[in-house]
Amino acid sequence: MPDSAPDSGHSLALARRVLHIEASAIGALAERLDGSFIEALRLILARNGRVIVTGIGKTGHIGRKLAATLASTGTPAYFVHAAEAAHGDLGMIAGDDVVIAISNSGSSEEVLTIVPLVKRQGAKLIAMTGNRNSPLSREADVHLDAAVAEEACPLNLAPTASTTAALALGDALAVALLDARGFGAEDFARSHPGGSLGRRLLTHVRDVMRPSAAVPKVGPDTLLSEALIKVTRGGMGMTAITEAGDRVVGIFTDGDLRRTFERGLDVRTVPVADVMTRDPRTIAADALAVEAATLMEERRISQLLVCGADRRLEGAVTTLDLMRAKVI
Numbered sequence: 001m002p003d004s005a006p007d008s009g010h011s012l013a014l015a016r017r018v019l020h021i022e023a024s025a026i027g028a029l030a031e032r033l034d035g036s037f038i039e040a041l042r043l044i045l046a047r048n049g050r051v052i053v054t055g056i057g058k059t060g061h062i063g064r065k066l067a068a069t070l071a072s073t074g075t076p077a078y079f080v081h082a083a084e085a086a087h088g089d090l091g092m093i094a095g096d097d098v099v100i101a102i103s104n105s106g107s108s109e110e111v112l113t114i115v116p117l118v119k120r121q122g123a124k125l126i127a128m129t130g131n132r133n134s135p136l137s138r139e140a141d142v143h144l145d146a147a148v149a150e151e152a153c154p155l156n157l158a159p160t161a162s163t164t165a166a167l168a169l170g171d172a173l174a175v176a177l178l179d180a181r182g183f184g185a186e187d188f189a190r191s192h193p194g195g196s197l198g199r200r201l202l203t204h205v206r207d208v209m210r211p212s213a214a215v216p217k218v219g220p221d222t223l224l225s226e227a228l229i230k231v232t233r234g235g236m237g238m239t240a241i242t243e244a245g246d247r248v249v250g251i252f253t254d255g256d257l258r259r260t261f262e263r264g265l266d267v268r269t270v271p272v273a274d275v276m277t278r279d280p281r282t283i284a285a286d287a288l289a290v291e292a293a294t295l296m297e298e299r300r301i302s303q304l305l306v307c308g309a310d311r312r313l314e315g316a317v318t319t320l321d322l323m324r325a326k327v328i
Contacts (some may be wrong), residue, residue, distance in 0.1 A: 018152040025148040025161040026168045031146075033172075034143065040126050040142045044075065047124065049090050049096030054085060056110045058159040059102040059139065059166060066100070066170035073174050073182035082110040090114060095122030103127070103160040104146070106134020114245035115139050128169060130162055144169060205292050206285040208325040209306050209315035210236070217242045219311065220249055220273035224260065227252055227272040236318055238303045241276050246313040248305055250276035282307040284313050289327045292317055 070077035106129035127140035127144050131149040137143040148249035152160035216234030218227045230239040241250035260275045282305045306315040324328045
């Protein structure tokens with residue numbers, strides 16, 4: 001049948017109907033959430049194995065997403081396709097595991113086939129279905145009700161609201177487990193080292209700073225004209241002012257230079273100590289790079305000296321360094 005140009009009004013109305021139905025399905029799900037959810041939570045927390053999520057068809061896709069979400073939030077998990085489980089993959093399930101089987105009808109043949117085998121292994125079974133009287137729900141140790149009043153499909157056939165409800169219920173379980181395990185932002189970052197959060201929470205100042213040897217520095221009695229040469233050659237828009245033992249007593253930046261000109265001072269005769277910023281804010285090398293970024297933003301500065309406890313210069317970091325490391 002040839003495609004025809006869509007009626008924009010009709011299409012928008014249909015799209016809004018889909019969203020309303022799916023939103024209502026999740027709302028109803030939240031209202032009837034009960035003790036079974038707590039039972040499922042406790043069952044998973046009490047076991048020493050992994051969570052294996054299984055399903056087939058559209059619920060299989062939802063299962064893959066749930067397994068991925070669990071694994072990335074502190075609950076070791078993986079997905080086993082129900083059909084493949086009956087052909088060897090059942091060996092991936094051990095006695096200490098918990099199996100979450102997703103089936104809207106609760107009668108999927110491929111899922112029901114492996115239920116006795118899962119139980120024989122000693123694993124526990126959580127069923128997530130839209131039919132509390134289905135064969136799968138009756139066999140489960142815990143049943144999670146994911147029923148919906150109707151599918152968002154106009155034919156009431158294509159899995160739409162039902163898969164959305166299963167997805168949301170799975171997310172609720174994953175987040176409740178995350179909270180129960182005390183899984184925090186740093187734990188999440190360790191599971192996502194390649195993402196922006198991982199970079200923000202796993203990157204330390206020492207990883208991005210320029211070492212002391214690469215930081216321009218002069219003594220407090222140095223003439224400003226000589227200090228400006230250091231600033232220019234250093235390429236950081238500043239020079240550190242240090243005393244014996246590389247102890248930081250000040251910093252001279254482009255901003256200090258502008259203020260010097262405003263005062264009408266002669267750069268050839270003024271010592272840098274007269275115009276530097278004294279006792280500048282510094283940061284430790286083992287601090288998170290994101291802390292450096294926050295501090296620089298709050299103080300509206302572009303450079304930050306890195307010092308030890310005795311204010312001994314260990315390096316420096318700039319906004320450009322943080323941008324190159326993709327911290328900001």
